[in-house]
Amino acid sequence: MNDTVLKIREFIIENFLFDASDDALQNDTSFLEQGIIDSTGVLELVDWLEEEFEINVEDEELIPENLDSVNILSAYILRKTGE
């Protein structure tokens, strides 16, 4: 697992899956379908992304195709930081 994936996993587990062990989260698990993140959780996630990776998440980018699993998020961050 690369650094970005590890960072995302750590953030999700610590902030949204308090009672879960590390292997409880698969990297392709949908946050939406599994009820891991709700509407206010997305805002927390976005604040963290902007601070941690020094990126600007545009309102148009708040869609599952960018944010809805560890792998999807990792790819999104890569696209943003590579811009």
Add this chain to the structure above:
Amino acid sequence: MKAGNLVHSFLEQSAERFPDKVAIITQNERISYKALHSRTRKICQYLIDLKLKNGDRVAILTDQVCEYVAAYFGILEAGGIAVGLNTQTSEKALAALLSDSECAVVFTSSRFQKYYSLIKSQNSVRRVETDIRSIWEMSGEVPSTEPVHKVSLEDIAQIIYTSGTTGKPKGVMLRHSNLVANTESIVEDLGLVDTDRVMMVLPFFYSYGNSILLSHIAVGGSLVVNQNFTYPNVILDQMVKEGVTGFSGVPSTYALLVNRSAVKNYVFPNLRYLTQAGAAMTPTLAKELSEIFPSVRIFIMYGQTEAAPRLSSLNPDKLYEKTGSIGKAIPGVILEVCRPDGTPAAVGEVGEIVASGKNIMAGYWRNPEETKRVLKNGKLWTGDLARVDKDGYLFIEGRKSALIKSGSHRIAPKEIENVISEISCIHEVAVVGQQDKILGEKIVAYVVVKPDHTAVGKEIIRHCRLHLPSYKVPHKIIMIDELPKTTTGKIQTALLKNS
């Protein structure tokens, strides 16, 4: 709408008038009125076969849209009392509600599998149905005869649980007559017609969501349902695709739309009205929404579950002139602002909102003391403090109780304080709501630990996560040396709230 309606008559009549029209649209399914009514009749027959008696409670714990709606109307048609349960729950919360309501049957679905054994362990529960869809898919013809149970307007149709100030939930008993009266008032106030198509993001188990369901079914309109607001842009796409004419939300829904979605890039050619209930709209938000939706009528509404639920509405033409107001009583409702002795407050004087009308609840389920406290001479003392201006418009000034209003939830601080106090190193805790741009109020816990002990916020949050539904978990934990108190030892929550 015909006189003498029962709640489920709304569906029956719309199925007669518009059999092939779509009633419910989800991301996976479109159901016509005829199909919805047929499903409802099968659920009714299923309950009758189970020997459900008039007034028996039947719980619904599911996030499956079509299953919820069919079960809800099926229960009513069978003479039962529908108890829609919050899907954001915990073992403790669910056990308390099932035990209090003594449900005979529970309709649920696989997402709640972890609660099956808890549900089955309840003495009152005779049947747990985990595959609601199988009832209409497996059973043959729609029963042609009318249900054997005679249901009257004064029968209880529904119990909706709300937070009590002590943290013990209260079951609001709503008669068929209460729900029908309020539905008809809302239809009149909003001018709803059969061509309306509402975007439904609120859950049905809330009184506001329930009333959106009933008012649109009553006129033969359509509901586009997506009760997950995690990604508002997905909802906006759906609104455009389905050509919705209406949208209903609570203040946090609109705050999210304005602040964290691409709503400004969208055009909604069919959108005619927006409704907001739960609180007045701030002047800033009202202005932003009017700019985003220039020709759309924005209704600010106020209500309480105990009033089935809506009480007032601000005419959209007055949104600027009377910004911050919750408007005037809707048709069929009388609102007064009273002093504690029941006399009317003067113009500009703050008093308690007292409501009367056919929509006012029968009382709290098996809780005569609480009922007596709020229902006096058939009038509902709402606990909300307000003033009336010279033109008769109401402005909310606060609440008598300490309930926190976060998103669409009303939350009792006491319940959270009790859970945090279970941690052995906690000396004292006070939970308050603090202003938040999106949620209205966020939950903040001020914690004092015992001498020579330590506790970290994360541990407290973890404990709350295990014992409380997620919407009741504090957003912030603040450790302090001591809680501010009056000379008589009472915690000064107002100081904490504003700090």
